[in-house]
Amino acid sequence: MQVVVPYTTRDPKSRLADVLSLAERRAFARAMRDDVLDAVRAAGETPTLLTADESDADGADAPAVVDDRPLTPAVNAVLETHAETESVAVVMADLALATPDALSRLFESEGDVVVAPGRGGGTNALVVRHPDFRVDYHGASYRDHRRLAAAADLSVTDVDSMRLSTDVDEPSDLAEVLLHGTGAARDWLVDAGFELDVADGRVGVTRE
Numbered sequence: 498m499q500v501v502v503p504y505t506t507r508d509p510k511s512r513l514a515d516v517l518s519l520a521e522r523r524a525f526a527r528a529m530r531d532d533v534l535d536a537v538r539a540a541g542e543t544p545t546l547l548t549a550d551e552s553d554a555d556g557a558d559a560p561a562v563v564d565d566r567p568l569t570p571a572v573n574a575v576l577e578t579h580a581e582t583e584s585v586a587v588v589m590a591d592l593a594l595a596t597p598d599a600l601s602r603l604f605e606s607e608g609d610v611v612v613a614p615g616r617g618g619g620t621n622a623l624v625v626r627h628p629d630f631r632v633d634y635h636g637a638s639y640r641d642h643r644r645l646a647a648a649a650d651l652s653v654t655d656v657d658s659m660r661l662s663t664d665v666d667e668p669s670d671l672a673e674v675l676l677h678g679t680g681a682a683r684d685w686l687v688d689a690g691f692e693l694d695v696a697d698g699r700v701g702v703t704r705e
């Protein structure tokens with residue numbers, strides 16, 4: 498199986514700009530990238546980064562394919578090259594809670610297309626086992642991917658996983674990383690002074 502992890506350092510995690518500077522967002526995104534690469538390896542697969550720039554792979558323990566086009570055409574180029582001959586998994590680099598068990602369940606689920614939906618309508622991880630399938634990310638891509646698969650008469654399997662459904666986009670997602678994370682991304686947040694805030698009875702984060 499070809500496991501591709503899309504990752505860019507171009508204004509990463511822009512929805513965290515209110516709580517992290519650009520340099521901090523880059524460092525945090527890199528920590529999540531490394532957690533995801535570790536989890537893929539621990540699930541028994543060899544990840545390849547799909548980056549917009551060669552330097553995006555700096556410090557990563559994985560080979561990189563560089564494609565400076567936007568996410569959708571870059572992933573579709575990978576599908577064009579590989580999906581004819583092998584399964585292709587696409588696992589986003591912002592899945593800070595991904596575990597080897599959750600990824601193994603994704604990789605082992607049957608179906609022409611296997612989708613791990615993200616909260617908010619996205620597609621956090623995907624396995625493609627048919628050469629005709631192409632992605633269309635952003636917006637309600639979970640719904641779009643199901644429609645595209647149905648239009649091509651392909652079977653679709655959902656993977657119901659708290660860990661794979663949690664992509665880290667918004668400040669409230671940082672609480673999930675503090676609560677459930679075990680890797681470099683959680684360590685980065687703790688070192689940066691973030692802690693859980695339950696002062697008003699709801700769970701959020703605060704920074705010292």
Ligand SMILES: Nc1nc2c(ncn2[C@@H]2O[C@H](COP(=O)(O)OP(=O)(O)OP(=O)(O)O)[C@@H](O)[C@H]2O)c(=O)[nH]1
Nearest residue numbers: 503504505510511512547548549567568589590591
């Ligand atoms: N190679 C590549 N990866 C991308 C691109 N855009 C996003 N990604 C990666 O795709 C995954 C999902 O990205 P998003 O959450 O949609 O975007 P983001 O830039 O991380 O965050 P936002 O700015 O908040 O949308 C992350 O791992 C990104 O690093 C791109 O144009 N090229």
Ligand SMILES: C[C@H](OP(=O)(O)O)C(=O)O
Nearest residue numbers: 619620621634635636638
């Ligand atoms: C890549 C994109 O991520 P989101 O913008 O939903 O975080 C998607 O899942 O379609």
